[in-house]
Amino acid sequence: MRKNDIENKCKKAKIASEFLATASTQQKNDALEEIANQIDLNREKILKENEKDLINGQKKGLSKAFLERLALSNSKIDSIIEGIKQIISLEDPIGEIIDLTTRPNGLLIKKVRVPLGTIAIIYESRPNVTVDAATLCLKSGNAAVLKGGSDALNSNKILVSIIRNALSKKDIPKDCVSLIETTDRNAVKELLTKRQYIDCVIPRGGAGLIKMVVENSLIPSIETGVGNCHAFVEKTADLKMAEEIVFNAKVQRPSVCNAIETLLVDEEISKVFLPKMAERFQKANVEIRGCSKTKKILPNIKLAKESDWYEEYLDLIIAVKIVKGVEDAIKHIQKYGSHHSETIITKNEEAAKKFLDSIDSAALYVNASTRFTDGFEFGLGAEIGISTQKIHARGPMGLKEITSYKYKIIGNGQIRT
Amino acid sequence: MRKNDIENKCKKAKIASEFLATASTQQKNDALEEIANQIDLNREKILKENEKDLINGQKKGLSKAFLERLALSNSKIDSIIEGIKQIISLEDPIGEIIDLTTRPNGLLIKKVRVPLGTIAIIYESRPNVTVDAATLCLKSGNAAVLKGGSDALNSNKILVSIIRNALSKKDIPKDCVSLIETTDRNAVKELLTKRQYIDCVIPRGGAGLIKMVVENSLIPSIETGVGNCHAFVEKTADLKMAEEIVFNAKVQRPSVCNAIETLLVDEEISKVFLPKMAERFQKANVEIRGCSKTKKILPNIKLAKESDWYEEYLDLIIAVKIVKGVEDAIKHIQKYGSHHSETIITKNEEAAKKFLDSIDSAALYVNASTRFTDGFEFGLGAEIGISTQKIHARGPMGLKEITSYKYKIIGNGQIRT
Numbered sequence: 001m002r003k004n005d006i007e008n009k010c011k012k013a014k015i016a017s018e019f020l021a022t023a024s025t026q027q028k029n030d031a032l033e034e035i036a037n038q039i040d041l042n043r044e045k046i047l048k049e050n051e052k053d054l055i056n057g058q059k060k061g062l063s064k065a066f067l068e069r070l071a072l073s074n075s076k077i078d079s080i081i082e083g084i085k086q087i088i089s090l091e092d093p094i095g096e097i098i099d100l101t102t103r104p105n106g107l108l109i110k111k112v113r114v115p116l117g118t119i120a121i122i123y124e125s126r127p128n129v130t131v132d133a134a135t136l137c138l139k140s141g142n143a144a145v146l147k148g149g150s151d152a153l154n155s156n157k158i159l160v161s162i163i164r165n166a167l168s169k170k171d172i173p174k175d176c177v178s179l180i181e182t183t184d185r186n187a188v189k190e191l192l193t194k195r196q197y198i199d200c201v202i203p204r205g206g207a208g209l210i211k212m213v214v215e216n217s218l219i220p221s222i223e224t225g226v227g228n229c230h231a232f233v234e235k236t237a238d239l240k241m242a243e244e245i246v247f248n249a250k251v252q253r254p255s256v257c258n259a260i261e262t263l264l265v266d267e268e269i270s271k272v273f274l275p276k277m278a279e280r281f282q283k284a285n286v287e288i289r290g291c292s293k294t295k296k297i298l299p300n301i302k303l304a305k306e307s308d309w310y311e312e313y314l315d316l317i318i319a320v321k322i323v324k325g326v327e328d329a330i331k332h333i334q335k336y337g338s339h340h341s342e343t344i345i346t347k348n349e350e351a352a353k354k355f356l357d358s359i360d361s362a363a364l365y366v367n368a369s370t371r372f373t374d375g376f377e378f379g380l381g382a383e384i385g386i387s388t389q390k391i392h393a394r395g396p397m398g399l400k401e402i403t404s405y406k407y408k409i410i411g412n413g414q415i416r417t
Numbered sequence: 418m419r420k421n422d423i424e425n426k427c428k429k430a431k432i433a434s435e436f437l438a439t440a441s442t443q444q445k446n447d448a449l450e451e452i453a454n455q456i457d458l459n460r461e462k463i464l465k466e467n468e469k470d471l472i473n474g475q476k477k478g479l480s481k482a483f484l485e486r487l488a489l490s491n492s493k494i495d496s497i498i499e500g501i502k503q504i505i506s507l508e509d510p511i512g513e514i515i516d517l518t519t520r521p522n523g524l525l526i527k528k529v530r531v532p533l534g535t536i537a538i539i540y541e542s543r544p545n546v547t548v549d550a551a552t553l554c555l556k557s558g559n560a561a562v563l564k565g566g567s568d569a570l571n572s573n574k575i576l577v578s579i580i581r582n583a584l585s586k587k588d589i590p591k592d593c594v595s596l597i598e599t600t601d602r603n604a605v606k607e608l609l610t611k612r613q614y615i616d617c618v619i620p621r622g623g624a625g626l627i628k629m630v631v632e633n634s635l636i637p638s639i640e641t642g643v644g645n646c647h648a649f650v651e652k653t654a655d656l657k658m659a660e661e662i663v664f665n666a667k668v669q670r671p672s673v674c675n676a677i678e679t680l681l682v683d684e685e686i687s688k689v690f691l692p693k694m695a696e697r698f699q700k701a702n703v704e705i706r707g708c709s710k711t712k713k714i715l716p717n718i719k720l721a722k723e724s725d726w727y728e729e730y731l732d733l734i735i736a737v738k739i740v741k742g743v744e745d746a747i748k749h750i751q752k753y754g755s756h757h758s759e760t761i762i763t764k765n766e767e768a769a770k771k772f773l774d775s776i777d778s779a780a781l782y783v784n785a786s787t788r789f790t791d792g793f794e795f796g797l798g799a800e801i802g803i804s805t806q807k808i809h810a811r812g813p814m815g816l817k818e819i820t821s822y823k824y825k826i827i828g829n830g831q832i833r834t
Contacts, residue, residue, distance in 0.1 A: 018751070022774050101796055107785055109795060116807050117777065195631070199807050214612070214635060220808045221637075241830040248832035334435070356825045357439050360534065368524055368828025377833070378526060378824075379518055390533050390616050390821035391637045392809040404807035407795075408773045411785025413658045415665035416794070 006190050009178045010145060010197035013118045016175035017143035021115050023172065025092040028139055034166040035135060036084040042162055043077055049158040050127065057125075057151050065255075069126045070152055080131050083382070087135050090381040093400045094141045108410040115141030116404050117199035120191055121384075122213060124205040125149030130159045133204075134177045136384050138167075140399045143176045145198060147191060149205075150183035157181060192217040200402075204385050207312065222392055224385030227257030227340035228312045229370045232329040232355070234346035235266040239273050241367065242345040243280060248369045249343065251284050255314050257386060258341050258373040262309060262319040264329045270322045271297055286316045293322040309336040326351040330358050337361060339388045341370040362388060362395035423607050426595045427562060427614035430535045433592035434560035438532050440589065442509040445556055451583040452552065453501040459579055460494055466575040467544065474542075474568050482672075486543045487569055497548050500799070504552050507798045510817045511558045525827040532558030533821050534616035537608055538801075539630060541622040542566030547576045550621075551594045553801050555584075557816045560593045562615060564608060567600035574598060609634040617819075621802050624729065639809055641802030644674030644757035645729045646787045649746040649772070651763035652683040656690050658784065659762040660697060665786045666760065668701050672731050674803060675758050675790040679726060679736040681746045687739045688714055703733045710739040726753040743768040747775050754778060756805050758787040779805060779812035 020028075039046070050072040057067050099111035119142045121133045130148055137144035148156045156179055164174035180187055192201060192213065201221045203213040213221050231249055233242040249260040265273055274297045281288055288294075289304040301320075308319040309332070323329045326344070333342055343365035344355040352366045363373040373396060375383025380398030387393045393401035437445075456463070467489040474484050516528035536559045538550045547565055554561035565573045573596055581591035597604055609618060609630065618638045620630040630638050648666055650659040666677040682690055691714045698705055705711075706721040718737075725736040726749070740746045743761070750759055760782035761772040769783045780790040790813060792800025797815030804810045810818035 018775070018777070021777075103794070103796060107789060218631060220806060222808070238830070244830065244832055252833055352827075358435070360435070360438075361823065363824040363826060365826045365828060368826060368831040369833050371833035372524060372826065372831065373824075377520070379520060389637060391639070394821055395824050404811055406778065407780040407790075407812050409780060409782045409785060409789065411782060413655070413661065414785040414789065415661055416669055416786050416788035 006180060006187060007194065009180065010118070010191070010194040012175040013143040013145050013178055014197040016173035017115070017118045019173050020138070020141050020143055020176050021094075021117070023141065027170065027172065028092065028141070029088050031167055031170040031172050032084055032088045032135055032138060034170050035131075035163050036081045038162045038166045039077065039084075039131070039159070040081055042158070043074060046077065046155070046158050046162075047072060047074075049154040052154045053125075053152055060151070062151065066125070066151075069124070070155075072127055072155060076128060080128055083132055084135050087139050087382055090139065090399060092139065093403050098405055105414050106412065107414055110408045110410075111405050112408055113400070113403050114406050116402055118143040118145060118197060119402060120145045120147065120198045120201040120219065122147045122188055122191075122201065122203045122205070122209065123149065124209065125152035127152050127155035127159060129204060130156045130179075131163070133384065134160070134163050136382055136399065137402065138176060140402050142402060145178055145180065145191070147180040147188055153181065153183060188212070189216050192219060195219050202385055220392075222385070222387050222397070223389040224387055224397070225257045226312055226338045226388060227259070227386075228262070228310065228336065228338040229258060229260045229340050230262045230264060230333050230337060230342045231260045231370065232264040232323070232326070232333075232342070232344045233266060233269065233273055234326060234329075234344055234348060234351050235268040236347040236351070237269070237345040238347065239269065239276070242273065243277055245343065245345055245367070245369050246277060247280055247284070249371055250281070250286060250318050251316070252371060254316050257312075258370050259314070260318070260343075260370055261311060261313050262321065262336070264321050264323050264332060265294075266329075267293070267322050267324050270294070274298060274320070281318065284316070286318055288318055288320055290320040291322055294320045312338070326354050330355065333359055333361070340386065341365065341373040343368060343370050362386065423597060423604060424611065426597065427535070427608070427611040429592040430560040430562050430595055431614040433590035434532070434535045436590050437555070437558050437560055437593050438511075438534070440558065444587065444589065445509065445558070446505050448584055448587040448589050449501055449505045449552055449555060451587050452548075452580050453498045455579045455583045456494065456501075456548070456576070457498055459575070460491060463494065463572070463575050463579075464489060464491075466571040469571045470542075470569055477568070479568065483542070483568075486541070487572070489544055489572060493545060497545055500549055501552050504556050504799055507556065507816060509556065510820050515822055522831050523829065524831055527825045527827075528822050529825055530817070530820050531823050533819055535560045535562060535614060536819060537562045537564065537611075537615045537618040537636065539564045539605055539608075539618065539620045539622070539626065540566065541626065542569035544569050544572035544576060546621060547573050547596075548580070550801065551577070551580055553799060553816065554819065555593060557819050559819060562595055562597065562608070564597040564605055570598065570600060605629070606633050609636060612636050619802055637809075639802070639804050639814070640806045641804055641814075642674045643729055643755045643805060644676070644803075645679070645727065645753065645755040646675060646677045646757050647679045647681060647750050647754060647759045648677045648787065649681040649740070649743070649750075649759070649761045650683060650686065650690055651743060651746075651761055651765060651768050652685040653764040653768070654686070654762040655764065656686065656693070659690065660694055662760065662762055662784070662786050663694060664697055664701070666788055667698070667703060667735050668733070669788055671733050673788075674729075675787050676731070677735070677760075677787055678728060678730050679738065679753070681738050681740050681749060682711075683746075684710070684739050684741050687711070691715060691737070698735065701733065703735055705735055705737055707737040708739060711737045729755070743771050747772065750776050750778070757803065758782065758790040760785060760787050779803065
């Protein structure tokens with residue numbers, strides 16, 4: 001792919017976005033319906049292209065977990081189609097009047113929700129994200145420029161070509177969805193300079209990808225996803241409840257960003273709580289890496305290193321530290337956390353309040369698992385990612401979180417004096 | 418100033434911001450009151466330091482306009498104090514419950530407004546901005562790291578020292594406001610890498626400053642201020658009203674971002690409208706640079722170059738172009754505009770609707786002057802700048818626009834299944 005191709009795709013996306021910004025909800029939903037139909041009708045083609053990616057991936061020696069995320073199947077295609085139907089059922093955020101005021105001089109000021117315009121999404125080799133990102137953008141009136149992981153290129157090409165054909169059939173410019181079709185690593189850096197055409201870039205993936213985007217982008221970006229989440233069992237906690245929550249937050253799905261990585265335990269209850277918790281973890285093959293105090297209670301565990309407190313394992317490993325009260329827990333989280341999700345298990349309202357007020361994270365829980373930090377669980381209906389930064393959007397980002405607003409002001413000759 | 422000094426100031430600001438995030442409205446208002454008092458009591462000292470800057474500036478041969486912005490006086494100090502009183506009277510945005518839902522599983526999810534944390538503000542040699550930015554940040558619970566123009570360094574140093582003393586007196590950490598005290602141009606670039614301590618950077622100033630920040634910042638930034646604004650006189654316009662609005666938008670205060678730079682005139686009424694408008698402009702010493710069609714009607718004007726359509730003159734100069742209808746006007750604005758403020762003067766509702774819907778600018782007016790794009794005029798009470806980007810905030814930014822939110826979630830043992 002030549003340099004100019006990226007420039008051209010971004011430029012075309014910008015032009016297409018002007019149409020999409022004022023498309024009706026009906027027109028957008030019709031197009032989404034058509035995309036779902038066309039994906040359904042083209043299962044064979046999609047699976048064939050995906051097979052190519054899988055064979056290349058096996059040859060390259062990609063890990064089993066990687067290949068699992070890359071692989072499509074009829075049931076995965078069912079989920080993709082189900083996801084589109086769900087997006088169709090969501091309310092269209094565009095056109096909402098967020099605020100309406102009449103000023104003393106008679107000016108009527110309407111604050112109206114509008115799309116961001118064009119969104120670039122940079123993600124890993126997961127073909128389901130291609131459809132997910134494209135359709136969320138479409139429903140919210142945004143043109144999407146997609147750059148998926150190189151190992152999914154064949155899968156992404158067929159999916160985007162199906163989506164573009166469906167758009168054309170429903171009289172929506174096909175450039176509302178486009179794919180940067182290259183395996184050249186410099187393509188992403190090139191894309192990140194197209195500020196005149198792209199309004200926002202969202203990296204979806206691991207810490208390395210996000211860091212690269214933040215460091216190279218001239219386009220405003222929204223950081224998503226790195227989750228070094230914590231659970232703190234305070235001394236007044238219902239210890240049975242604590243055990244259930246901590247176990248759920250670590251074990252139910254360890255590979256996701258809202259799973260916990262570190263368990264903080266109040267010193268006063270550590271000797272009672274930790275042996276039971278450890279037994280439960282050991283049965284589920286969870287490796288424990290503890291501080292020196294933890295190791296005194298659980299002599300068979302590994303000793304945690306300083307680097308463990310920063311780690312997002314995304315695996316059946318947990319770091320455990322004994323702390324003195326809620327202040328100590330807060331200090332640890334503020335120092336090592338990634339501002340994603342943290343939970344306190346406690347019966348003490350004051351400790352809960354301090355935890356909720358003082359920690360600078362997107363989602364703070366009292367007596368519940370961190371695994372609920374998710375667009376569906378929050379009632380947003382869908383999710384394009386979980387923001388861990390503070391500007392624009394924080395926590396799960398649904399359709400509204402990928403919009404902006406403009407002011408429409410109606411006068412009858414007002415001038416400023 | 419050594420490299421480490423910037424790092425240390427940012428680090429200290431971050432720590433101080435944790436206190437400020439949960440400070441009460443009363444405590445913040447008391448501190449603001451004390452700042453106003455201390456500025457009032459130290460007028461002499463302030464004017465003496467400002468005098469040093471003015472003398473240095475004169476020696477350096479800075480322009481009259483530049484020196485005017487740099488100069489303080491007793492009446493300018495009155496305005497600064499008045500500005501603080503106004504900020505005291507504004508509602509505290511922090512702690513507002515933006516949204517509250519109970520999920521089917523019983524989880525109570527509160528979306529609560531919180532400060533952004535630490536904000537770096539980079540601005541030109543205008544000492545009044547120092548106080549304005551610091552006090553807006555303080556009221557909204559944000560620590561401020563200020564980097565003002567080097568030519569105002571003595572003025573800024575005394576003002577920030579007064580502010581910090583006032584904070585200390587009211588038991589607020591003085592590091593909630595700090596100044597990068599250097600004239601080294603690399604200091605700004607250094608500051609823009611401090612992503613671990615600074616949550617958001619706001620450049621306030623000309624196009625060059627904003628471009629430099631956007632290109633060098635690792636911290637999320639909010640672009641403010643560049644205004645290549647347009648007025649379009651549609652063929653059905655009340656031409657007397659059009660003349661008043663266009664004149665006001667250009668002439669009332671040409672040096673500000675919400676003044677117009679280009680006038681677009683519908684061909685059908687151009688021969689009637691332009692001679693009257695030109696006469697009015699000529700009386701006010703406004704230089705007209707017109708397209709070739711305009712020059713046929715007004716033979717004595719300069720011919721506009723392609724570059725004129727991109728220009729933010731901030732002066733008594735206006736570019737004039739004859740267009741064919743609203744579509745043509747929209748195309749011009751979309752191509753050359755800076756997404757700030759545009760107005761259409763028309764009696765045709767359809768043309769008005771098309772203008773409001775299709776143009777991708779922060780503020781779109783029908784039959785009113787663009788000069789109203791301003792925090793006070795919009796009823797926000799104060800303004801830290803006018804955003805011309807689409808993520809986070811758009812148009813005038815008041816206190817709410819420099820906040821974020823977090824989710825506080827209360828459960829009773831919920832786990833995810």
